Amino acid sequence: MTRGFSLLADLKERIATRRARVMTVGLGYVGLPMALTVHEAGFDVLGLDIDSARVAAINAGERVISYFPEERIADAVASGRFAATDDAGRIAEADVILICVPTPLDAQRAPDLGHVTAAAGQIASRLRAGQLVILESTVWPGATAGVLRPILERSGLRAGADFFLGFSPEREDPGNPDYTTRTIPKVIGADDRASAELLELFYGTIVERTVPVSSTATAEAVKLAENSFRTVNIALVNEMKTAFEAMGVDVWEVIDAAATKPFGYMPFYPGPGIGGDCIPVSPAYLSWRAREVGVATPIIDLARSTNDTAPDAVAARVAAGLMRRSGVAIGEARLLVLGIAYKKDVEDTRESPALTALLRLEEMGARCDYHDPFFPVMPPTRDHPQMAGRRSVALTADGLAGYDAVVLLTDHTAVDYPLVAEHARLIFDARNGLARRGVAVDPGRLIKI
Numbered sequence: 544m545t546r547g548f549s550l551l552a553d554l555k556e557r558i559a560t561r562r563a564r565v566m567t568v569g570l571g572y573v574g575l576p577m578a579l580t581v582h583e584a585g586f587d588v589l590g591l592d593i594d595s596a597r598v599a600a601i602n603a604g605e606r607v608i609s610y611f612p613e614e615r616i617a618d619a620v621a622s623g624r625f626a627a628t629d630d631a632g633r634i635a636e637a638d639v640i641l642i643c644v645p646t647p648l649d650a651q652r653a654p655d656l657g658h659v660t661a662a663a664g665q666i667a668s669r670l671r672a673g674q675l676v677i678l679e680s681t682v683w684p685g686a687t688a689g690v691l692r693p694i695l696e697r698s699g700l701r702a703g704a705d706f707f708l709g710f711s712p713e714r715e716d717p718g719n720p721d722y723t724t725r726t727i728p729k730v731i732g733a734d735d736r737a738s739a740e741l742l743e744l745f746y747g748t749i750v751e752r753t754v755p756v757s758s759t760a761t762a763e764a765v766k767l768a769e770n771s772f773r774t775v776n777i778a779l780v781n782e783m784k785t786a787f788e789a790m791g792v793d794v795w796e797v798i799d800a801a802a803t804k805p806f807g808y809m810p811f812y813p814g815p816g817i818g819g820d821c822i823p824v825s826p827a828y829l830s831w832r833a834r835e836v837g838v839a840t841p842i843i844d845l846a847r848s849t850n851d852t853a854p855d856a857v858a859a860r861v862a863a864g865l866m867r868r869s870g871v872a873i874g875e876a877r878l879l880v881l882g883i884a885y886k887k888d889v890e891d892t893r894e895s896p897a898l899t900a901l902l903r904l905e906e907m908g909a910r911c912d913y914h915d916p917f918f919p920v921m922p923p924t925r926d927h928p929q930m931a932g933r934r935s936v937a938l939t940a941d942g943l944a945g946y947d948a949v950v951l952l953t954d955h956t957a958v959d960y961p962l963v964a965e966h967a968r969l970i971f972d973a974r975n976g977l978a979r980r981g982v983a984v985d986p987g988r989l990i991k992i
């Protein structure tokens with residue numbers, strides 16, 4: 544029996560019997576749900592994160608992700624088979640290592656794999672024969688083989704022979720109650736037979752369905768294809784919103800009716816732009832890599848710039864509507880922004896278009912407050928660090944009536960919309976949030992933007 548074969552057989556046996564110890568590197572919106580799902584499948588799991596405060600909160604059983612069931616983390620910790628650590632030395636204990644670290648854009652809006660290379664360096668210095676390393680962070684096609692693998696092989700060990708390597712994109716949809724990490728099919732890719740077998744076996748014990756593809760690059764491309772599809776369609780629907788509005792047609796009614804077509808149409812909804820760590824980022828990875836290999840992606844690039852300017856368009860529509868309906872100049876206006884998260888029901892402001900729109904309104908001279916039940920205090924963000932520390936105002940009848948207008952940018956479920964509808968002087972709704980909830984407003988006081 545060759546050494547590679549016995550390493551493979553041993554790890555297979557450990558996975559099949561759930562004796563394999565699993566580590567997730569990164570305990571954020573992707574790594575933590577994955578770590579808990581792996582634990583719930585019967586494995587011992589250790590989560591590694593450089594954020595010691597988050598590690599302590601998780602070990603104390605705190606619900607650090609608001610849409611998790613109340614006791615999910617506490618129960619996992621209490622089982623004694625799940626814990627968090629900030630000690631990278633414990634990488635050596637793991638049989639399977641899942642890398643779930645951020646892959647943002649840098650200041651030039653180019654891919655920043657700094658967290659991946661840092662995590663890879665930490666793993667490489669402790670890598671031992673027989674470990675399986677899987678990258679889950681979004682990267683461009685070729686990055687697992689071209690960036691991650693060479694760093695890991697600095698250990699002197701060879702992928703596919705001494706250790707095993709694969710890529711599996713995360714498809715987390717934060718706050719969506721209809722799908723869990725376990726029920727979302729998992730695309731898996733590897734560049735050698737042994738690694739492919741291990742990925743299939745490992746994820747087969749964790750999720751309901753695996754979707755093997757022929758290589759790590761293909762699996763990486765799947766993620767970029769999914770998110771670029773969304774980016775282009777969101778840009779398209781925002782363009783249609785403006786066009787239909789000029790024709791006196793409500794785009795929301797159009798979408799709801801079009802969505803009854805059982806084939807060839809999928810509804811996307813207008814809004815103030817795109818946010819989060821995923822949809823704005825993946826298409827940038829795709830077009831950046833395409834340029835590197837000499838290919839243009841004009842449709843994706845146009846969609847990206849349309850989406851990037853969506854918050855400006857929303858702010859301009861508020862300014863115009865305010866003057867038209869109330870005769871109030873934006874430079875004199877007092878506004879209440881409802882919702883600063885990048886989408887409803889999550890405590891995440893990364894790349895949030897609501898924050899950008901708020902800033903634009905203030906640049907035009909408006910004085911803005913905000914209300915967001917997820918953010919009593921505005922957190923620091925990379926794009927808008929200067930806004931950190933502001934406080935969410937309470938929603939009261941008197942308070943609402945004191946603003947020239949309320950601007951609904953993110954329609955969290957836990958907001959008292961009938962109160963807003965009753966007391967706001969004017970409402971700008973970027974999400975169709977009131978109509979979708981059946982909250983009636985006198986049409987003279989509502990402008991969909």
Ligand SMILES: NC(=O)c1ccc[n+]([C@@H]2O[C@H](COP(=O)([O-])OP(=O)(O)OC[C@H]3O[C@@H](n4cnc5c(N)ncnc54)[C@H](O)[C@@H]3O)[C@@H](O)[C@H]2O)c1
Pocket residue numbers: 568569570571572573574591592593594597643644645646658661662665679680681682713714715716717819820821824
């Ligand atoms: N959030 C989503 O909805 C989503 C969905 C699909 C895919 N993704 C992708 O998943 C990846 C992770 O995203 P996320 O939303 O979980 O990010 P996140 O910022 O929520 O979490 C990442 C965690 O990794 C930690 N970290 C950073 N460097 C580390 C290191 N060297 N060692 C250990 N921990 C480290 C951070 O402290 C943080 O807690 C990204 O590539 C993202 O594009 C995100």
